[in-house]
Amino acid sequence: MEVMNTISQLKQFIYHNKEQKQSIGFVPTMGYLHEGHRSLMQKAKSECDIVVLSIFVNPLQFGPNEDFEVYPRDTERDLQIAQDMNIDVVFLPTVKEMYPSEVNTKVSVSNLTSRLCGASRPGHFDGVSTVVMKLLNIVEPDKAFFGQKDAQQVAVITQMVFDLNMNVEIVPCPIIREKDGLALSSRNVYLNDEERVQAIRLFEALELSERWIGEMNVTTEVLQKHLYAHISSAPLAKIDYIEILSYPDLQPIEKTNTVTQILADKEIIVALAVKFGKTRLIDNRIYTNNTIKVKKQPDLGGIVYV
Amino acid sequence: MEVMNTISQLKQFIYHNKEQKQSIGFVPTMGYLHEGHRSLMQKAKSECDIVVLSIFVNPLQFGPNEDFEVYPRDTERDLQIAQDMNIDVVFLPTVKEMYPSEVNTKVSVSNLTSRLCGASRPGHFDGVSTVVMKLLNIVEPDKAFFGQKDAQQVAVITQMVFDLNMNVEIVPCPIIREKDGLALSSRNVYLNDEERVQAIRLFEALELSERWIGEMNVTTEVLQKHLYAHISSAPLAKIDYIEILSYPDLQPIEKTNTVTQILADKEIIVALAVKFGKTRLIDNRIYTNNTIKVKKQPDLGGIVYV
Numbered sequence: 001m002e003v004m005n006t007i008s009q010l011k012q013f014i015y016h017n018k019e020q021k022q023s024i025g026f027v028p029t030m031g032y033l034h035e036g037h038r039s040l041m042q043k044a045k046s047e048c049d050i051v052v053l054s055i056f057v058n059p060l061q062f063g064p065n066e067d068f069e070v071y072p073r074d075t076e077r078d079l080q081i082a083q084d085m086n087i088d089v090v091f092l093p094t095v096k097e098m099y100p101s102e103v104n105t106k107v108s109v110s111n112l113t114s115r116l117c118g119a120s121r122p123g124h125f126d127g128v129s130t131v132v133m134k135l136l137n138i139v140e141p142d143k144a145f146f147g148q149k150d151a152q153q154v155a156v157i158t159q160m161v162f163d164l165n166m167n168v169e170i171v172p173c174p175i176i177r178e179k180d181g182l183a184l185s186s187r188n189v190y191l192n193d194e195e196r197v198q199a200i201r202l203f204e205a206l207e208l209s210e211r212w213i214g215e216m217n218v219t220t221e222v223l224q225k226h227l228y229a230h231i232s233s234a235p236l237a238k239i240d241y242i243e244i245l246s247y248p249d250l251q252p253i254e255k256t257n258t259v260t261q262i263l264a265d266k267e268i269i270v271a272l273a274v275k276f277g278k279t280r281l282i283d284n285r286i287y288t289n290n291t292i293k294v295k296k297q298p299d300l301g302g303i304v305y306v
Numbered sequence: 307m308e309v310m311n312t313i314s315q316l317k318q319f320i321y322h323n324k325e326q327k328q329s330i331g332f333v334p335t336m337g338y339l340h341e342g343h344r345s346l347m348q349k350a351k352s353e354c355d356i357v358v359l360s361i362f363v364n365p366l367q368f369g370p371n372e373d374f375e376v377y378p379r380d381t382e383r384d385l386q387i388a389q390d391m392n393i394d395v396v397f398l399p400t401v402k403e404m405y406p407s408e409v410n411t412k413v414s415v416s417n418l419t420s421r422l423c424g425a426s427r428p429g430h431f432d433g434v435s436t437v438v439m440k441l442l443n444i445v446e447p448d449k450a451f452f453g454q455k456d457a458q459q460v461a462v463i464t465q466m467v468f469d470l471n472m473n474v475e476i477v478p479c480p481i482i483r484e485k486d487g488l489a490l491s492s493r494n495v496y497l498n499d500e501e502r503v504q505a506i507r508l509f510e511a512l513e514l515s516e517r518w519i520g521e522m523n524v525t526t527e528v529l530q531k532h533l534y535a536h537i538s539s540a541p542l543a544k545i546d547y548i549e550i551l552s553y554p555d556l557q558p559i560e561k562t563n564t565v566t567q568i569l570a571d572k573e574i575i576v577a578l579a580v581k582f583g584k585t586r587l588i589d590n591r592i593y594t595n596n597t598i599k600v601k602k603q604p605d606l607g608g609i610v611y612v
Contacts, residue, residue, distance in 0.1 A: 007471065104417040105435075105469035111410040129411075130470075137471040163411035164436075165313065165443040 022049040026141035031055035032186035036176040061127030195276035198234035221255040240273035328355040332447035337361035338492035342482040360397040367433030501582035504540035527561040546579035
């Protein structure tokens, strides 16, 4: 495994491998790797000849009062995990390498970023789409792998690639969870014991949704109220948003229709963002067709418990 | 020569030629080709194995009250010129092919677009950078050729390519002029006889600038006044802007310093936009070093009279 800090090093490596007709898989991360990242690397390894993992905590996607400075970092451990996963190259640039001067050019995906985390975190998705554009231009991968936990991010990147005719396939990968259902996130490390226990309410609410939709045939309005009641029963939970939107276009849907009526026409996402203390957690589930079950993800077969 | 209307056709052609290790040159245009475009094609042919010319009047870069609908078009003549120039492929997409749905994703280069045409034409450069990004991703050229008449456009595209780590070299090419000095533009066809005669004032003012700077050692403030006086002496001229900025970063410069003092440190651009009737003309000249002469352009040797 090679660790590269500069763009020119990596470009040379990519150039050489493209000459050899090797397909390139790319897993962009902010490091502090967990089983979710590991599943992305595994999928990339299974589908591509060469896999590049990037570790870059991108300042552009953090707001002024967010956790850029304290975002968890452990490069040594990350490199060990990458090595165990047989990653070919870890790209580990400095902020200066990625942004040698003031950031003048931004990529914005407007229709998908006004709601959910886009509303809570102004500028966040411009930062994401801009850095992903840069990384995709540097790595020139055939496929890039993203976790579905950040469902809005996946939608934004997929739209950007389509709109700008980029030459890469975006592969969404299923959410990976702890045994008790908590979606894996590098930020889970921030949770204290009490918060960690209560954080399970997000997963519970998503699980219960299936019954509320399937057995009680709720409207989206009522579903939202149930979700709200279940999560807010955790004393430490501060709800940022609980939204039910069409997917992947993230548009509002008729509140007075039942969810099953809506599912006859389109997919929906139930998306949650909840703070426990200083830690903001997100989770989601995508419902499809007019059957009340979790959308099956390609290959890895739906939600995976680790 | 092949004429292609679809992105998939063109991508297939590009893929095939990249397999054969052919270098790709790209000349993006809005058609109604003139000697300026011809010089870009010539340079592309001399530097690349395969040359793709695109003809696409991009609605995204026109304002609501601008001339998108009436922008001059003559595809048949354009194809004849492309054939004469031994162009390999002309890419001639419909608006629907380039923008199959609402435009959600935009590329913005903020620092370079607040002045000059960016100030006069809000949203214009977002439209330019977005369509150029799309075209560059479709054609994947080694080099792309742009005319220096649109000096701000060249600066914006060059900055975008740098900021987003795009894999293409932007080649600026010198302004091509009519015998009397009028910079070539597809929009010149709009001018009536009287306007056409008076339009020469832009070139005259740029020529005179050299004397004002070199012989009279004017400050930028005085240079601007002289330019203003000379151009506005044409009764039909309505000045949009006359600006003297640093180049290529397009920042304001100290008005009370003489131009020669400023040229000791940096390059400057004298940029003009003037309306004659409904026709908006632009022209510019870049001054470099502390010598008062026109900046030499690579290969084609400065301003070329046709």
